[in-house]
Amino acid sequence: MDSQNASYQAGQAKAQTEEKASNMMDKACCAGQAAKETVKEGGSQMQDKATSAMDSVKEATGMNK
Template sequence: MDTQNASYQAGQVKGQTQEKASNMTDKASNAALSTKESCQEAGQQVKAKAQGACDAVKNAVGGNK
């Protein structure tokens, strides 16, 4: 019986470890996706600001006529 109990316990530990690893992988994936989205949003903001600055310079020198 002790061998069966030890085998059962080992299976339980293996399952718990796999579940924890899966959860950690999911969290890392979510963090990476969030970072990617944040970077894309920051890039869009920089692009918009640069376009605004460019338009302002064109307006100042009469380039939009």
């Protein structure tokens, strides 16, 4: 009986470890996706600011006419 109990306990431990690993991978994936979106938003904001600055320069130099 001890052998069966030990085998059962080992199976339980393995299942718990696999579940924890899966959860950690999901969290890492979500963190990576959030970072990607943050960088993308930052890039869009920088592009908008550069366009605005360029328009301001054109307006100030009279090139916008």
